[in-house]
Amino acid sequence: MADVRVTYDAEADAAYLYFTDPRINVRVARMYPCDPVQVEGMINLDFDETSHLxxxxxLSARSKLPAYLLETAEQIGRDGDPG
Structure with missing residues (x-):
């Protein structure tokens, strides 16, 4: 089973799930926001230039994701730095 990197900013209540090889720097070429009314929150899908997710x-991750996932996620601050 593949590991997925998950980061979480508790102050912003925002989580990010990465689907890329951590050894490769991938640039997000476009973002697709899901309809916040339909998903009861804000979820953004990021794609690279070849349309790979x-x-x-x-956002509002505590209401969308299981607590164990947020507890085990890499904790980051608002400036993007771990810790």
């Missing part, structure tokens, strides 16, 4: 941003 590279990550998912979840």
């Amino acid at each position: 590279v990550g998912i941003e979840i």
Whole structure:
């Protein structure tokens, strides 16, 4: 089973799920916001220039993701630095 990197900013209540090889620097070429009314929140899908899904941003993550996932996620601050 593949590992997926998950980061979480508790202050912003925002999580990010990465679907890329951590050894490769991938640039997000476009973002597709899901309809916040239909998903009851803000979820953004990020794609690279070849239309591969590279990550998912979840705002109001505590209401969307299981607690164990947020507890085990890499904790980051608002400036993007771990810790």
